[in-house]
Amino acid sequence: MExxxxxxxxxxLQPAAVMRHLTEPxxxxxxxxxxxxxxPGDSFAFAYHRHEVQEEVFYVQSGTATFQTEAGEIEVSSGEIVRFAPGEFQRGWNRGDEQVIALAFGAPLKYGEQVKLRECPTCGEATDNEIERRSAADASGGEVAVTICKNCGTETGKWTKGSMSGEVP
Structure with missing residues (x-):
């Protein structure tokens, strides 16, 4: 028991105010x-994405999350659950005025190949991105997460804890 x-x-460090990995603990x-x-304005993920082998389930405990999907947007309210099959693109947001509290579950533990789509200003379209974690360039000593276009190397987003700089929901 744990x-x-x-x-x-x-x-x-995520595009959410609070994200705690519970898997390892x-x-x-x-x-x-x-x-x-x-x-309000936060997201569950850095990009519109899919996992090759992992299915994901989100349980919204409070608030309303809006998920961008291939079929359009879907709202998941307090007490509701949504499942995304392996290979299904999605990205969840808090587009409302109140905080969203949620749990996310994924199985199996391995993702397989992931595709993370973000708009690239250089390529002029949504491209697959990788996420890099770097030390902050300022004196804070903190960490920065940066999304980079795999096609041309352009930075498409940047986050520090408590900041969604470079992010457009």
């Missing part, structure tokens, strides 16, 4: 579990 207090798990071997708190 027991974890969510507030005791370190906040991860709980010793999970067969699926991933993450806790999210999204402020």
């Amino acid at each position: 027991k974890v207090a969510i507030d005791d798990v370190e906040n991860s 709980l010793g999970l071997a067969d699926f991933a579990m993450n806790y999210y708190e999204l402020e």
